[in-house]
Amino acid sequence: MKAHFQVITLFPLMIETLFGEGVVGQARKKGLIDLSLINPREFTEDVHKTVDDRPFGGGDGMIGMAEPLWQAWQKARAQDSETELIYLSPQGETLTDTLVKELALRPRLTLLCGRYGGVDQRLIEKTGAREISIGDYVLSGGEIGAAVLIDTISRQIPGVLGHADSAVRESFAGGLLEAPQFTRPREWQGLSVPEMLMSGNHAKIEEWRRWVSILVTLAKRPDLSKLEELSRKERQKLRQFFEGLSGQDKVLLGLEDLASEELDG
Ligand SMILES: C[S@@+](CC[C@H](N)C(=O)[O-])C[C@H]1O[C@@H](n2cnc3c(N)ncnc32)[C@H](O)[C@@H]1O
Structure with missing residues (x-):
């Protein structure tokens, strides 16, 4: 079984840097894991490549606009028609070992990373994204959460860890x-x-x-x-x-x- 992670992020370098080395980096070289990065800025048409805007009703923080994120999701689906969308969110179900193992059964995932004030709720509604949190605290962005998912799920993919039983004992x-x-x-x-x-x-x-x-x-x-x-x-x-x-x-x-x-x- 091969895993395919696609990450929708404004900061692809964060993910690429983490997973160029180590266990996941090696697994990528062995062809056990594919990692694709999609930057929503690719799908903007204005000169500033705007991907966020102020919240309706007032308040702090910029909100990720639905359309560039939607386009990014369409690209992810075009690259892998069976991929499922996960939105990293402090409001989601909390990640546990059980959930990691469940996700590892079908490791074709697109991980949507929010930034600033979060993303337009209509995007979540339209895509039916599953919301997952890595804990009861607020991060500055979804990249660290996406990295936690990629790392933990990858360890469950046969062949990724050196010894067949490494994950069994842990x-x-x-x-x-x-x-x-x-x-x-x-x-x-x-x-x-x-x-x-x-x-x-x-x-x-x-x-x-x-x-x-x-x-x-x-x-x-x-x-x-x-x-x-x-x-x-x-x-x-x-x-x-x-x-x-x-x-x-x-x-x-x-x-x-x-x-x-x-x-x-
Ligand atoms: C500053 S947070 C936005 C928080 C949002 N305003 C709220 O109060 O629910 C920016 C982004 O970080 C990510 N994030 C923050 N905390 C997280 C957590 N505990 N687990 C997973 N992702 C998280 C989400 O992708 C979120 O859109």
Whole structure:
């Protein structure tokens, strides 16, 4: 499967710069991802290439005019008849790992970036654009949001990440955060890497990581994972595992504030 992202933006260089390198840059070179940039200024007829105007009814900020954005959308559709339009907007549904995975099933997307005061609402109405927000705050423009979508969706495209299972283990996969990672040296500033990771026993390491993952999720993001979802037996095992961790490992893994009693659910 190949992804095709088209970005409607007044600042194409912002997107091009970000995705000339790194994981997405490599995937573009491998032909796994196509990225097209469409500047609404292409579709203006006046000498100043005007793409925005003052809001009717008064107020601050300039509003993106519907017509150049509409023309830009027509170009996107001409380039890919199956593309779907997303308007990056603080008012949209909030991006989550689940939504990223949903979008990655059909990664033929046109991302419309607003600027200044936003865009004329009639454009959203006429195009039926899906509104997506990257969080409850206001950005100066949609480019950073578009970049977040391109980056997160691309990671789900087969072949984009080096190892087939890289995205499977990462945080949020299976509703859990990833277990903390360590690399050389084995000792650093008086802290040593948890013994288990040195054991060379891959099955045991996998099991250790799974328990740590559950504990870390309970400690950092209790909203993501509920103890009640574990069977009574699993909860007992989890408690035993937690009690078996050394004091240093508990600190290192950020679990020092968890109490065994909390693990009884
Ligand atoms: C300054 S904002 C406009 C905000 C608009 N006046 C409002 O209050 O809803 C300019 C552009 O940034 C983008 N933007 C701002 N916050 C965003 C967010 N949280 N997620 C995605 N895009 C956002 C949108 O494309 C928006 O049109």
